[in-house]
Amino acid sequence: MAVKEEERTLPLLPLRGLIVFPTMVLHLDVGRERSVQALEKAMVDDEHHILLATQKEIQIEEPLAEDIYEIGTVAKVRQMLKLPNGTIRVLVEGLKRARIKEYVDLEECYIVTYEELAGIDEGDMDTEALMRSVLDHFEQYLRLSKKVSPETYSVVSDIEEPGRLADVITSHLPLKISDKQSILETIDVKARLEKLLAIIHNEKEVLELEKKISSRVKKQMEKTQKEYYLREQMKAIQKELGEKEGRLAEAEELREKLAELEASEDVKEKIEKEIDRLEKIPTTSAEGGVVRTYIEWLLDLPWQRVTVDDLDLAKAETILDEDHYGLEKVKERVLEYLAVQQMVKQLKGPILCLAGPPGVGKTSLARSIARALNRHFVRISLGGVRDEAEIRGHRRTYVGAMPGRIIQGMKQAGSANPVFLLDEIDKMSMDFRGDPSAALLEVLDPNQNNTFSDHYIEIPFDLSKVMFVTTANAVHNIPRPLLDRMEVIYISGYTELEKEQISKSYLIPKQLKEHGLTKEQLQIQGAATLKLIRHYTREAGVRNLERTIGTLCRKAAKQIVSGKKNKVVITAKNLEEYLGPEKFRYGRAEETDQVGMATGLAWTETGGDTLSVEVSLLPGKGKLTLTGQLGDVMKESAQAAFSFIRSRAEALNIDPDFHEKMDVHVHVPEGAIPKDGPSAGITMATALVSALTNIPVSRFVAMTGEITLRGRVLPIGGLKEKALSAHRAGIQHVIIPKDNEKDLEEIPKSVRKDLVFTAVSQMDEVLKLALVRDPYDRENN
Template sequence: MNSEIKILPLLPLRGILVFPYMVIHLDVGREKSVQAIEEAMIQDRVIFLATQKEAQTDDPGEDDIYKIGTVAEVKQLLKLPGGTIRVLVEGIARAKARRFISDEPYFQVEIEQYSEDFQKTSEIEALMRSLIYQFEQYVKLSKRIPPETVVSVVNLEEPGRLADIIASHLSLRLEDKQNILEAVNIIQRLEKLCAIVAKELEIVELERKINIRVRKQMEKTQKEYYLREQMKAIQRELGEKDERMAEGEELREKIAEAKLPKEVEEKAIKEVERLEKMPPMAAEAAVVRNYLDWLLALPWNKSTRDRLDIKSAENILEEDHYGLKTVKERILEYLAIRKLAKKMKGPIICFVGPPGVGKTSLGRSIARALERKFIRMSLGGVRDEAEIRGHRRTYVGAMPGRIIQGIRQAGSKNPVFLLDEIDKMSMDFRGDPSAALLEVLDPEQNNTFSDHYIEAAFDLSNVMFITTANLQHNIPRPLQDRMEIIYLSGYTEEEKVQIAMRYLLPKQIKEHGLDKSMLKMTENTIRKVIREYTRESGVRNLERQIATVCRKTARQIVSDKVKKVQVTPLNINQFLGTPRFRYGVAEQDDQVGVATGLAWTEVGGDTLAIEVTIYKGNGKLTLTGKLGDVMKESAQAGYSYIRSRAVELGIDEEYYDKQDIHIHIPEGAIPKDGPSAGISMACALASAITGRKVRHDVAMTGEITLRGRVLPVGGIKEKVLAAHRAGIKTIIMPKDNKKDLDEIPKKVKDKMHFVLVEHMDQVLDEALTEKEFEPVDLSDTSPVVPQPPAYQPAVINEGGAHIPS
């Protein structure tokens, strides 16, 4: 074999190899490669083609390129958009790169080009015949190479050219092609190629056998089935298990380990059998898998162990919340019963109270005291029944309801489950979620709660359900019947001080990146914040004010480089600005025609100023202040009573025909309604007409009848706390509400004087500063003052609704 030394530009190839006599298009884009092509075109259109060892290398070096390559002639050149060049090259001969002369601006190498001189011996002839026969068999079996190629190959007399052309037609790995290219000796080349073709022939023969086996099992019209069976045949050849069978076995093992209830286990096994019969890619298969995942994930038999140490639970409740004696006693009673009766059903408790009194956080504390998992679900704005009971599996994207989702999230079947804002649910065409909750919150039914998605009874009787609401009358009556309602009224000033010092202040100091030494606030400072910057039943706004102090403290520490900030009653306005409320909203002096009423609102109790003025007219009664129907009727009843007592009050009978009366309740943009202000309006009317002053330190609540009887009202505790906040010392209230005084904290009760009345004359006697009329004789049984009719002593929506604190 002869050789010839040349210096040529080098074009590195990525993922492709060019044999001698091979004609192929190449797309050239790298800068060095483009310049190598241009240099070849300037010379005699000859270039050296060598393959990179790694196709991913963008800037190959000398060691990254095979030394054996092909000298080729550039036949055509076409410039494409983007700077890429498409060239048509034809391989001429093998060559070896002896040395790299330069690598800039393109690779230039000194090559040794080989020319093939051969003598056709018997050995070469035998190798050529064997190679041609194997190639013919390969073409017949593979169907990948056109039969015309065999005809052109058979007529070749040159053994080297025969080997190169056959190698170029085979789909071989790049390493195998490079081995053939590097076989400069013709006999070695033919032998290597014979071995490779024989191996490829075996692979093609195995593929043919698999295809024959698959065809026997498939139906002609089922292409998908054919592909699946082909995969199965391949798996059998490899000794692997069928995917569906393996999945079914795995699911059965999980079902056995989960120890499901008998009915649920049978249902799960049936679903596994259905899954095994389905095609793997069927849409319903994904639905079944998702359903089985939910069945296996639910804690059918998993539960946490309750902490039955009452003393420890009591300490935890005291740590987390100040006051709330009734709630804490109820939880400790439940623990005591659990210790005696192991199978007691979980209670359904409803906390009703104004915002910010700790209803939601109390549920979390109960879970911590019991050492149970805690799940919270907000029902505010929920309108769809499926939110509770889930969707049926026939719907696209179906999933269980939020009750089952919460149980799965908890990982136990006895968590503390808080249903927040139960009074703020609504309903539409998709169903009534409050009706769906009946089954959840009924201790007699929830042991077999059925979710539309799960379709199997789940026992909720061990779950401790706690619900919260701001207004009891917004909770549907059937739901109220299933719950034990515990009222959380507003906090007293002393309770707020303690809550702020024990919980709110340390919490906000920590959240704002401070420590106890950086910020000091005394109890007196907190008390001033409560009196002059907040007016609420809860402590949410108080916490916001403390957070404001912490933010300004943090800024002072960072900006002014101070180490400690002392907040006192004298400098609190530097942090919170001008006080927003006046401590003690009661009137400063006794006035004519101005009485202080007490109202119950969604955020607790509040005081209600009632003003009456009289001017010349024709006996017209005007009511303003955006009053509801109930309040207007109370005003009319009070007006009629005062007119009926004209003689006793010393009023001229013609007085009402010559004067107009105007009753007004300030803050006219705020709706007010309810029966609580009856005696307050009557008292203000009596004061304005008679000219006698109303005591400024007296507040009153109660409904009035036409004959002057005072009827009981609701919300006494909230109203008393509001009066206490306002600095009022005396409260006039119906005698039938005496029982409600037991709920009022002792510290508040000791500071106030309560006047219990049965008749309006007693109210006027106590509230007006002068006593110049003859009060009615309550012992008189004559028909002039009849006994009041039967009434309901508790009314939920007491007067002054929607008045903010």
């Protein structure tokens, strides 16, 4: 029990990070002005007494009453020494515990009234037992600790007073200030010993744990790897304390992401195993970065995250019409997909191939499909891809390994059911690193792509919900097995009428916006747009047309900014002022019907085009010369036409021995451009007959068809593109094979209205239609 004694007044010296117990003698450095004043007041007193109490927070420079512990120690100032730096070094001896009752003065220094507190040493058996236990535990602590000198035990073991024993041992222990203050505030000696015993026991356990951690770390590391050892020791300590640093923090962060991941149990189990593996890899190991990158890829993939399709047919149709004019077949196919999706609720993603010349809107159409379906859109270009790893990814054993473009695209999409555009699928090639088109077979097979295997990811990924859209200029460049997996939709090109509408509704508003112009500042009249289409662009799509409209916008912007004009109006008459002379002839056939020259129709990857075939007869011995960079198939067509004419020479009123008297030279202009295909057969035959009979070919007739040795006319492909090119070139009459008559329905009505199509099955019919006179009529020839 505590006994209260007479109240006294003493100056107070607040201590920072230090506690003075009774019977302790130690040096203090005093520098604060109030503390110096307190010392001077203490030295005035004969007994040189001062009260020492500790601050609760060490960083407070000018503590208030509430910032200082209530219980401290009355001490005697034994010695004072002023140091050169202005501080005072004091030797103090602790005498008795005291409780601060009241702060009398806070101005110059702290003056307080206090009461002394004295504990009663009962000296019973319990106290003796506690003293022995404290000494025993303290001895064990000294064996484990390197912070306290072993000689300390011999000093404290001779102390017979229980209260003093507790105070001296506490002063030697490296404890927190709060723990030491707790011992100081415990007046009852037996309670003080019990509290000290608990503290020593706890500190001893901490030291044993430190030793255990140190031992475990030493077993893992070599003694020479000091830095490595220190890192591992830190890791082991953090593991015991539960702190989140280093690999532990990484693993915890990844596990939090894993908890939020929408994926199957198999995928989560795989990721969990990889995270466990990452934890065991040393921080300094390069492999840790590789494993972490792999785990992040797995966590970022949309395994089961899907968007909800917008199945409103009317809304989808409106969106498709907003973005594109015409292209009815594609729009119809998308709406069919939505309708079936409504019926069955779950439909495997279709694989569409949009085939057609450049500039017809294949890529932008895929974007519109995604917008209509309310799906995410992702595009990758396959042009020039020649490595199988680009599709399937690299195995993780390689340095710098990463997933293939399909998995990269899925991560970019962020959902398992995007519209995935594989652009320029016909431009892939192959080399010694593998065939990427073969790797795409699994991607584009609806029956296989639900378990697509990427070499990097190593876990099957479900692509069956993806709507794949591919684009190509030429279908014949796509490998047959790959083409077999796709539904091909041909986009042939636009008619003149469609181009006008596209310019008015899409291209002109878009270019005005991009160039910062308004409808009032730049007006392009309809006649000017028509002239633009006919005389400044010749293409299947509208890319050059858009580019030319952009040129007009730039020139108009320059005039407006320079102040020359406030408003620019483009008409058919002033178009040449902005764009220069006309680049193409439109609607102007040859001035006269010419002998030995016929107009054919050709299909190219950029759409349809007209093809002139010229024949010249020279004295010689029947040599057939072919020029104009013709392919093998085209050369064989010329040979077949030549043989057909020789077999019909007499009926055609041609000298049967003409092949022995003259050489024949067949030339196709634009010789720098390679040309091939069988559809120029009847054109070459017509030009040859015209040259040999001296009968002109009608300048208003164009033709397409393959010829046989017997004069049969065989069907060809790309009739729609060829018809559009004839229409652009101002042709009036087109001769086509009989078997292609069914394809006329694909040709727009506006084109069929302006052109006359005649279907033929024999070369004789072609000659009668194309030549200005019937070559079989002997009387008129």
